[in-house]
Amino acid sequence: MAPTVGKVGDVPAGSVAAFEIEGKKVTVANVEGRLFAFDDACTHMGCSLATGSLTGTALTCPCHGSVFQVTDGSVINGPAKRPLLTYDVEVIDGKISISLGGTSAAEDRGGSATVPAAPSVRAPQGPTTASPAAETDHERRRAALASVPLFADLDQAELDGLEAFTFRKQFAAGEMIMEDGRTGNGLYVVLSGSVEVVQGIASGRPQRLRVLGAGEPFGEIALLGDWKRSASVRAIDDVECMGMDRWAFLTHLKTKPALAIRMLQMLAGRLAKADADADAGEFVVGEPLPQESQDD
Numbered sequence: 001m002a003p004t005v006g007k008v009g010d011v012p013a014g015s016v017a018a019f020e021i022e023g024k025k026v027t028v029a030n031v032e033g034r035l036f037a038f039d040d041a042c043t044h045m046g047c048s049l050a051t052g053s054l055t056g057t058a059l060t061c062p063c064h065g066s067v068f069q070v071t072d073g074s075v076i077n078g079p080a081k082r083p084l085l086t087y088d089v090e091v092i093d094g095k096i097s098i099s100l101g102g103t104s105a106a107e108d109r110g111g112s113a114t115v116p117a118a119p120s121v122r123a124p125q126g127p128t129t130a131s132p133a134a135e136t137d138h139e140r141r142r143a144a145l146a147s148v149p150l151f152a153d154l155d156q157a158e159l160d161g162l163e164a165f166t167f168r169k170q171f172a173a174g175e176m177i178m179e180d181g182r183t184g185n186g187l188y189v190v191l192s193g194s195v196e197v198v199q200g201i202a203s204g205r206p207q208r209l210r211v212l213g214a215g216e217p218f219g220e221i222a223l224l225g226d227w228k229r230s231a232s233v234r235a236i237d238d239v240e241c242m243g244m245d246r247w248a249f250l251t252h253l254k255t256k257p258a259l260a261i262r263m264l265q266m267l268a269g270r271l272a273k274a275d276a277d278a279d280a281g282e283f284v285v286g287e288p289l290p291q292e293s294q295d296d
């Protein structure tokens with residue numbers, strides 16, 4: 001039997017809401033009383049579609065504007081290229097059930113559910129039957145966010161607000177994640193595996209500055225502007241990261257002025273410390289990379 005995830009009132013007509021089922025985040029869209037369920041993660045870079053905007057049956061991703069057809073998960077407009085996986089929905093006694101057996105994206109699903117009447121009150125998004133695995137994933141993402149110096153002073157509610165804009169991404173061993181001299185789009189936090197921060201690859205004399213492991217962030221400054229990266233970051237082994245794009249972060253910040261002011265204060269403090277360190281003559285010395293890494 002498909003698990004119950006919430007009430008029809010959780011998804012008023014013309015809106016979307018996210019639920020967690022067995023550790024998986026699924027978004028439900030209500031199109032004139034018909035419910036459609038699909039993966040919450042955008043197939044472009046994994047942003048949460050529960051914060052996207054629904055117009056008719058078209059759902060626009062908040063990060064880079066990919067548009068998906070909620071009736072079958074197909075892509076209407078990129079940059080996403082792959083359709084969303086969709087799921088069968090049922091409404092029984094005013095409760096929403098979703099079967100994770102799912103249907104392939106872009107099939108004629110016929111699996112939508114009709115709600116008896118359009119609810120008038122929007123209930124909070126989120127899990128109503130969160131499994132331990134879902135809770136663990138949530139905590140893991142929140143801990144990853146808390147590890148970012150820029151977010152160090154945020155409380156749990158603020159971290160939860162930011163979590164909706166995160167995505168997961170995997171990199172194979174040896175894969176370049178960020179390139180020195182190229183404009184960055186956002187930050188990553190290592191969830192598993194390890195990466196190396198390297199300078200001088202283009203010159204043929206690469207130097208490893210640091211190795212980062214689980215819970216360590218990189219690329220944070222790109223959240224605030226499109227400056228060029230000052231070093232490359234490469235996966236040492238298979239790596240899973242949690243990411244956040246600048247566009248999504250700044251869009252969120254525009255609605256949270258108090259949060260923006262606190263971050264400004266924190267950045268000012270870091271600037272002052274950097275000045276003090278520079279005055280004290282502190283600097284970073286890299287180590288030459290092993291020969292095989294210099295071939296990249």
Ligand code: FES
Binds near residue numbers: 042043080
């Ligand atoms: S368009 Fe959705 S993550 Fe880029």
